[in-house]
Amino acid sequence: LNRCEPYQRAADYWRKKASSLPPAPELPRLKVAAPIRFERWEHRLPKAAWSRAKEAAAADSVSPSALLLAVYAEVLGFWSASLRFTLNVTVFNRLPLHPQVEQVAGDFTSMVLLEVDRTQPETVRRRAMQLQRQLWSDLEHRSFNGVEILRELSAKAGGAGRALMPYVFTSSLNNRGYRALEKLGKVTYTVTQTPQVLIDQQVFEENGELVLSWDCVEKAFPTDMARAMFEKSCTLITGLCDDFQGTRIEQRLPAPQSDAAEARLLHEVFSERAETQPDDIAIEC
Secondary structure (H helix, E strand, O other): OOOOHHHHHHHHHHHHHHOOOOOOOOOOOOOOOOOOOOEEEEEEEOHHHHHHHHHHHHHOOOOHHHHHHHHHHHHHHHHOOOOEEEEEEEEEOOOOOOOOHHHOOOOOEEEEEEEEEOOOOOOHHHHHHHHHHHHHHHHOOOOOOHHHHHHHHHHHHOOHHHOOOOEEEEEOOOOHHHHHHHHHOOOOOOOOOOOOOOEEEEEEEEOOEEEEEEEEOHHHOOOOHHHHHHHHHHHHHHHHOOOOOOOOOOOOOOHHHHHHHHHOOHHHHHHHHHHHOOOOOOOOO
């Protein structure tokens, strides 16, 4: 595969793009001691409400996955110090390299590094349209996958720690394999624990309902912050069901977190960063 023309085109596309690809969202972080524990939170949107949201999105040719990806990007961006950042989007990448490839059982999951630009405030609707266009362009070059891109970024940065993409979006909407699992019965427990991942937002449908879940290293963030982000996602998705055109995220953090942020001194932020990222460059001049 790595000698074929599509692969070379994809490699050229991503190598050119990688030079300007921003890092992951710059969220407040805490140092986490081993063992690292993931928490799972789940929210269900009733079938009727979810159908309204999908119909409104379809009127603008926006897919349900792009809509939910935009919500995820807006919520992370709300807490992020950076307006431009990159999300890790998982994709199903079963390439037609053999006539019997559809009969092969295996994990064909790959990832795309999706750039998000929030320098201009937008409604969730407009953000979804922007991200969908960008994602379509990136998916045309998925022969060169996100793991290979991260490997090259890490080599250029002098260490893997500087090229991590720990915020993941996973959509199983319209996934035939997941729908087939419904025939086996009701899922009662599941959790995803992936090294170097801090939040994995997963979306799928069950009996017509939207199921939104987060697998999250809660202790990697300040107290109650991760939970507040998840609840913000749920609130935003619910609002989209009745106002797809105008829904936008407000520009102020929840009171406990905004008060804490305003109370912090500059040297405290520097000290925290030195604890969590001791090998990163502090000053460039």
